[in-house]
Amino acid sequence: MDTPDYFQFFGLERKLALDTADLEDRFHKLSRQLHPDRYARATPAERERALEASAVLNDAYRTLRDPVARAEYVLKQQGTTPSKAAPPQELLDEVFELNMALEELRGGDDSVRPQLEAARDRFLALRREADAALENLFRAHDESGPDSVFADLRALLDRRKYIDNLIQQVESELSR
Numbered sequence: 361m362d363t364p365d366y367f368q369f370f371g372l373e374r375k376l377a378l379d380t381a382d383l384e385d386r387f388h389k390l391s392r393q394l395h396p397d398r399y400a401r402a403t404p405a406e407r408e409r410a411l412e413a414s415a416v417l418n419d420a421y422r423t424l425r426d427p428v429a430r431a432e433y434v435l436k437q438q439g440t441t442p443s444k445a446a447p448p449q450e451l452l453d454e455v456f457e458l459n460m461a462l463e464e465l466r467g468g469d470d471s472v473r474p475q476l477e478a479a480r481d482r483f484l485a486l487r488r489e490a491d492a493a494l495e496n497l498f499r500a501h502d503e504s505g506p507d508s509v510f511a512d513l514r515a516l517l518d519r520r521k522y523i524d525n526l527i528q529q530v531e532s533e534l535s536r
Contacts, residue, residue, distance in 0.1 A: 366420035366433065376431055376498035378424060387421045427494060431517055438506055440514060448519050451486075454479065458526065465533050473534065480530040483523050490520040 367374045370386045392398075394417055399410040423429045435441075447455045458479050461472040493516055500509045 364416065365437070366424055369416060369420050370424065372424075374434070375502045376427075376434060377495070377502050378430065380425055383421070383424055387417070390417050427491070427498070428517065428520065431494065431498070431513060434501075434506070435510075435514060435517070438510070440510075447522060451523075454482070455526065458530070462529065462533050476530050476534055480527060480534070483527045483530070487520060487523050487527065490516060490523060494520070 365374075370383065370390070372378065372383070372386070391414075394410060394413045396407065396410045396414055399407045402410070423433050458476070461475050461479070464472045465476060494513075497509045497513050497516060501513065
């Protein structure tokens with residue numbers, strides 16, 4: 361079974377700004393229709409198709425319900441891949457200080473915890489800002505077409521990914 365277009369699979373228009381409640385309703389309806397248990401008495405080929413369809417359903421739902429994964433999916437369908445997440449220029453000093461503080465914490469210096477917590481909070485705020493900007497770009501994408509915001513969307517997704525990695529690093533070290 362070829363993997364179908366996730367939007368077509370759910371009978372949705374290809375948009376970045378989705379009604380997630382509608383997506384969830386469609387997921388539950390399709391789950392009931394495609395669940396492999398409904399094909400317990402079917403032929404082996406029909407059971408295999410049901411298993412494949414159920415796997416596609418779950419992958420599609422996981423991708424489309426997450427706005428970032430959805431945007432990455434759409435960009436990938438349009439022929440682009442994520443770039444290497446380079447540090448945003450305006451964050452270079454903060455990233456340098458963060459890396460120094462992380463090394464100090466790894467070396468046993470707990471006095472840097474407040475600094476790391478403040479950095480985490482700052483990066484969480486930056487991620488929220490990026491998410492809000494993504495929502496605006498999603499609407500622009502849906503209204504004007506992908507070419508109108510393609511470069512901005514790719515750059516913002518890369519920025520968000522970099523910030524998310526910073527948050528994960530800090531949280532990982534703070535939880536030790």
